[in-house]
Amino acid sequence: MKRLLLVIALLLICLCTYLGYLYLREDDSSKSIVEAIEKARGDNYVNYIIHQQPVNNGMMVFFLRNFNDGQIQVLSGFVKKTRQGWKWSYGGSFGATNVRLDLSPEEAKGESFYSSYFPSTTGTEYDSPFPMIYGVILNPDISRIVVRDYITGLERQTDVVEINKHFKLFYVLIDDAQGKKFDIIAYDHDGGILRTETIDQGLQAQSGTSTVK
Numbered sequence: 001m002k003r004l005l006l007v008i009a010l011l012l013i014c015l016c017t018y019l020g021y022l023y024l025r026e027d028d029s030s031k032s033i034v035e036a037i038e039k040a041r042g043d044n045y046v047n048y049i050i051h052q053q054p055v056n057n058g059m060m061v062f063f064l065r066n067f068n069d070g071q072i073q074v075l076s077g078f079v080k081k082t083r084q085g086w087k088w089s090y091g092g093s094f095g096a097t098n099v100r101l102d103l104s105p106e107e108a109k110g111e112s113f114y115s116s117y118f119p120s121t122t123g124t125e126y127d128s129p130f131p132m133i134y135g136v137i138l139n140p141d142i143s144r145i146v147v148r149d150y151i152t153g154l155e156r157q158t159d160v161v162e163i164n165k166h167f168k169l170f171y172v173l174i175d176d177a178q179g180k181k182f183d184i185i186a187y188d189h190d191g192g193i194l195r196t197e198t199i200d201q202g203l204q205a206q207s208g209t210s211t212v213k
Contacts, residue, residue: 029085033061036079040088051161051169055129057081058089062134062161062169065093070100074136076118076171078128090126092118099136101167108166111138112195113145115184119201120176133158133182133199134171143189145170149178 030036033052038045046063053060058080065073077091094116103111115135121128133147137160148155158172174182180201186194 029082029087031085033059033079033086036086036088037061037063037077050163053159053171055173057127058086060129060132060171061091062171064101070102071095071097072099072101074099074114074116074169076132076134078130080127090121090128090130092116094135098138101164103138103166105140105166108138108140113137113139113142113170113184113186113197115197115199117180117182117199117201119180122176129173131176132171132173133184134169135184137168137170137186138166139186139194140165141188142168142186142194144187146185146187147172147174148183148185149174150181150183151177151179154178 030039034046034049045065047066048064049061050064051062053062055078058078060076061079062074062076065075067073073093073095075091075093078089080087080089094114096114098107098111099114113135115133118128118130118132118134120131135145137145144160145158146155147158156172156174158170161169163169182199184197184199186196188194
């Protein structure tokens with residue numbers, strides 16, 4: 001009986017040691033969010049983090065990449081929290097000729113906003129909180145942006161983060177049940193509509209209409 005108990009105790013010790021090894025062994029995580037992104041995307045990939053938003057199991061990150069001609073690329077993605085740090089999961093980017101940080105007041109007045117849609121990763125190998133619509137506001141007359149879907153008619157106010165007077169980030173997480181077609185509506189400080197853009201990921205096309213006041 002004593003020999004049996006001794007064998008069981010030794011097996012339990014071995015099992016606990018193995019499980020501890022599995023828990024503590026390297027899992028290819030990085031110590032910081034920037035390190036995790038650049039491990040997946042390459043050195044010096046992140047020039048400027050403009051916003052971080054905690055979500056379940058990780059962090060949504062919004063950041064910029066600079067180009068020599070003053071243009072910038074606006075990027076976002078999900079970085080997963082692990083036992084030992086952070087791991088890049090999924091993300092994307094967009095850019096345009098006039099998406100810059102150094103627009104003059106006159107140039108900014110002639111602009112509106114730019115947006116991008118991140119699809120859901122449900123059913124894929126990637127882990128993320130998406131779908132999401134995000135973008136940048138260049139025109140200082142735009143005070144807020146609302147997203148409205150074509151299935152439920154639900155309107156969602158986007159979060160707006162000011163980077164400078166002529167460059168603001170906006171974003172909102174949406175539900176799969178809302179579909180893939182949305183109106184993105186920009187309002188001025190008096191509640192008037194400055195621009196409405198329609199995106200339809202089901203058609204992989206994008207169109208827009210604007211109202212100049």
